[in-house]
Amino acid sequence: MYASPSPLPEADRAALVAALNARLADGLDLHSQIKVAHWNIKGPHFATLHPLFETFAIALAAFNDRIAERAITLGGLAHGTARHVARASTLADYPEGTTRDLVHVELLAARIEQYLAGVRAARKEAVERGDDDTEGLLTEVVTAFEMHAWFLRATLGG
Numbered sequence: 001m002y003a004s005p006s007p008l009p010e011a012d013r014a015a016l017v018a019a020l021n022a023r024l025a026d027g028l029d030l031h032s033q034i035k036v037a038h039w040n041i042k043g044p045h046f047a048t049l050h051p052l053f054e055t056f057a058i059a060l061a062a063f064n065d066r067i068a069e070r071a072i073t074l075g076g077l078a079h080g081t082a083r084h085v086a087r088a089s090t091l092a093d094y095p096e097g098t099t100r101d102l103v104h105v106e107l108l109a110a111r112i113e114q115y116l117a118g119v120r121a122a123r124k125e126a127v128e129r130g131d132d133d134t135e136g137l138l139t140e141v142v143t144a145f146e147m148h149a150w151f152l153r154a155t156l157g158g
């Protein structure tokens with residue numbers, strides 16, 4: 001572990017760096033899956049969903065950056081190459097042959113929900129280790145992506 005401006009003990013910082021890197025791997029994987037959906041979507045909802053998926057990707061890219069930089073701030077390293085992500089992500093792979101608009105909506109809704117489960121678990125760890133600032137960052141992620149999951153589930157009529 002590297003020096004950190006955080007007053008947390010090193011063992012807590014190390015655990016939080018690991019939790020943040022796990023969420024970063026999922027977030028980078030999810031970002032690539034959202035872009036694949038954005039590019040390949042076809043069907044009557046194209047005009048709405050193609051730009052909607054891009055707003056998700058932009059929001060997630062910003063959160064991925066902040067999660068990586070929080071890991072560094074806590075004295076760790078951030079791992080995020082495509083090869084690392086392929087090994088470390090906990091999300092289901094994306095069926096890349098998918099084109100139909102509402103199938104993409106269902107696939108992305110399920111993956112956002114998987115992503116959120118990991119982020120909530122990391123937030124719980126931040127609470128237990130007394131890191132209000134990591135907790136706050138992860139609450140922002142949960143709030144934004146629960147809303148995105150709602151957009152998708154509402155599109156499906158659920």
Ligand SMILES: [Fe+2]
Nearest residue numbers: 038039050054
């Ligand atoms: Fe685009």
